[in-house]
Amino acid sequence: LKEDALKKVNQAENLKDLEAVRVEYLGKKGPITEVLRGMGKLSKEERPVIGELANTVRAEITRALELKKSTFEAEALNEQLRAEAIDVTLPGRPVSVGGAHLLTEIVTEIEDLFIGMGFDVKEGPEVETDYYNFEALNLPKDHPARDMQDSFYITEELLLRTHTSPVQARTMNEFKGNKSVKMICPGKVYRRDTDDATHSHQFTQVEGLYVDKNVRMSDLKGVLNQFAKQFFGEEREIRLRPSFFPFTEPSVEMDISCKVCQGKGCSVCKQTGWIEILGGGMVHPSVLEMAGYDPKEYSGFAFGMGPERIAMLKYGVDDIRHFYTNDQRFLKQYHNL
Ligand code: PHE
Numbered sequence: 001l002k003e004d005a006l007k008k009v010n011q012a013e014n015l016k017d018l019e020a021v022r023v024e025y026l027g028k029k030g031p032i033t034e035v036l037r038g039m040g041k042l043s044k045e046e047r048p049v050i051g052e053l054a055n056t057v058r059a060e061i062t063r064a065l066e067l068k069k070s071t072f073e074a075e076a077l078n079e080q081l082r083a084e085a086i087d088v089t090l091p092g093r094p095v096s097v098g099g100a101h102l103l104t105e106i107v108t109e110i111e112d113l114f115i116g117m118g119f120d121v122k123e124g125p126e127v128e129t130d131y132y133n134f135e136a137l138n139l140p141k142d143h144p145a146r147d148m149q150d151s152f153y154i155t156e157e158l159l160l161r162t163h164t165s166p167v168q169a170r171t172m173n174e175f176k177g178n179k180s181v182k183m184i185c186p187g188k189v190y191r192r193d194t195d196d197a198t199h200s201h202q203f204t205q206v207e208g209l210y211v212d213k214n215v216r217m218s219d220l221k222g223v224l225n226q227f228a229k230q231f232f233g234e235e236r237e238i239r240l241r242p243s244f245f246p247f248t249e250p251s252v253e254m255d256i257s258c259k260v261c262q263g264k265g266c267s268v269c270k271q272t273g274w275i276e277i278l279g280g281g282m283v284h285p286s287v288l289e290m291a292g293y294d295p296k297e298y299s300g301f302a303f304g305m306g307p308e309r310i311a312m313l314k315y316g317v318d319d320i321r322h323f324y325t326n327d328q329r330f331l332k333q334y335h336n337l
Helices: 002-011 015-026 031-041 046-083 102-116 144-148 165-175 217-232 264-272 285-290 307-315 328-334
Strands: 127-129 158-160 181-190 202-212 238-245 248-257 274-283 299-305
Touching (some): 031 046, 102 217, 102 307, 102 328, 165 285, 202 217, 202 307, 217 274, 217 299, 217 307, 238 274, 274 285, 274 307
Antiparallel strands (some): 127 158, 274 299
8 A cells, every 4th residue: 555655656657646645545535544443343452453463554655756846846836936026137118108298398498588588487377366467467357258257266366267368467466566567477387278170178378478668569579579480480479469458558469470370270470470379468567556566667578378279380280189188199299398
């Protein structure tokens, strides 16, 4: 019996075979268990002899099984080590590096241009008071021009800002009328619009403000001309058209020439040769007054633009929603501009 068992242990090819041998010889129905179970029937003299023999046989088979088992386990471990060995000479997989979003790039570029002209960058809250969003900008309650900017109200006095102009009103207030202000304010704004290729209920603005003694319309024109040429190219010309904003008087809209413009976004351009890119004007005396400036002593200009629109014109993006849906195929085209 012992010989047979040891032979089978030796022949076992894997852990499963071994287990079968164990069950066959040492299991509940195996011969050794049977012998031990039958001990009661033996005579007093036979009992210790048979008992000892059965136990030795069981111990030897167990030892052989364990020895073989550890050999198999060692082999399995070696095999695993071989399979999982790392080849340090293989070339690495490239790590895909993220990049700034196109809008972030554009806003940064606009900021850099204006910083170069001596403007500070200011930020303000996106949840704004009715006072700063409208009233301080010469838009009293019930003013019909409030309709130009359909708003998301949170309470009667709080809303999501509809433009970044309130940051300008806040900054003027901060300086309390005895200091010049030269700042731009980039940020998110919200309007109750139905989203389509050219409208979004949330978009970005960069507005600028310069208040000092003797600031004139020609200063506005000079700054905007500089911006247009640096941003869109030296060959660009600008044109100011009369317009209306409650917080500026006179108000203008600025077009840039687009003779050399190429790409999808330029179809409008080809017809007239001009495309509108921003609004601006001389700060309304009432706005200066409300912020504590004496309009007889101080004057200023302000302007506002939408980076999405500017990016769409510069890169021929045909749908504003591309900026917010974060499709990698769109975004990747503009990495490392
Ligand atoms: N705040 C205006 C808008 O959102 C833009 C603007 C800013 C116009 C400053 C004039 C001066 O429409």
